[in-house]
Amino acid sequence: MKILLILTLISFSIFFISYNLDKRKLYNGFLFNISLFMFLLTATYITFSTSNILLMVIFFIFFAITIFILIFGIYILIIGLFINARIVTKRESRSLSNLLTFFLGLALLFHVILTIINPERFLPSDVNIFIGGFFVIEIYFLFSVFNFLMISLLYQLNRPKLNQDFIIVLGSRVIGDKVPPLLASRIKRAIEFYNKQAKVSKPPKIIFSGGQGKDEKVSEAFAMQQYAIKNGIPISDTILE
Known part of the structure; x- marks a missing residue:
C-alpha cells in the first residue's frame, strides 16, 4: 500500500507543478487523469483491505x-x-470547419453500426488488420477527447488575479461586419473581466486578434473592437492585432 500511496502522491505532485506552471497546457488533462487513476487504484486497495462498509x-x-x-x-x-x-x-455558419464535430459524430456512429453488424467475419484477415488500424485511431481520439474534457473542466476553476496588463481575445469568422454570437461571447467575457479589474485597479488593454477573410467586409479584430466600444470599452483601451 505504501508504494501505491507514494505513486499517487508523485503523480498528483507532477500534475500540480505542471498545472501551476501553465494552466493552458492540454497535457495537464492527461497528467490529472493519470493521478486520478492512481488515486482510485489506491482507494480500491484500501477499501478491500480494510473492509470498511462506507x-x-x-x-x-x-x-x-x-x-x-x-x-x-x-x-x-x-x-x-x-x-x-x-x-x-x-450561431455561425455551415462552413466545413464548423461541421467538424458533425463529421466526427457520423464517424463514431458508423463505427457503432459496424460493430453491431460485425463485417469482419466476412472479410479476409489482411483486410481485418487494416481495419484494426482505424480502431487504434478511434481509441486515441476518445482518449484525447477525455483528456481535453478533463482539463476543460479544471480550467473553469482558474481565477486570474485582477492585475493583468492585457487581455487577448482570439478572433473567428465574422458575418460581413457583424460579430456572431459565438465570438460575441468571447468579447463579453473579456469585457466582464475588464470591468472587474477596473473597479480595483488600472484596467487592462484588450487586444483583439483576427484578420480579414475574403467574405468579410472588415477584419475580425476591427469588428470585435467596434462591438466592445458599443458595450462601454474606451477605444484607448483596445489594440488591434
Whole structure:
C-alpha cells in the first residue's frame, strides 16, 4: 500500500507543478487523469483491505458510474457532437470547419453500426488488420477527447488575479461586419473581466486578434473592437492585432 500511496502522491505532485506552471497546457488533462487513476487504484486497495462498509458503498457507486460510462459513453459522445455541431452551425455558419464535430459524430456512429453488424467475419484477415488500424485511431481520439474534457473542466476553476496588463481575445469568422454570437461571447467575457479589474485597479488593454477573410467586409479584430466600444470599452483601451 505504501508504494501505491507514494505513486499517487508523485503523480498528483507532477500534475500540480505542471498545472501551476501553465494552466493552458492540454497535457495537464492527461497528467490529472493519470493521478486520478492512481488515486482510485489506491482507494480500491484500501477499501478491500480494510473492509470498511462506507468505503465499500462509495466504491460500488463509482464502479457503477464507470461501467455506465464504458457502456454508454460513446453514445453520449455521439449525441454531444451532433448537438455541438447544431449549435455552432446555428450561431455561425455551415462552413466545413464548423461541421467538424458533425463529421466526427457520423464517424463514431458508423463505427457503432459496424460493430453491431460485425463485417469482419466476412472479410479476409489482411483486410481485418487494416481495419484494426482505424480502431487504434478511434481509441486515441476518445482518449484525447477525455483528456481535453478533463482539463476543460479544471480550467473553469482558474481565477486570474485582477492585475493583468492585457487581455487577448482570439478572433473567428465574422458575418460581413457583424460579430456572431459565438465570438460575441468571447468579447463579453473579456469585457466582464475588464470591468472587474477596473473597479480595483488600472484596467487592462484588450487586444483583439483576427484578420480579414475574403467574405468579410472588415477584419475580425476591427469588428470585435467596434462591438466592445458599443458595450462601454474606451477605444484607448483596445489594440488591434
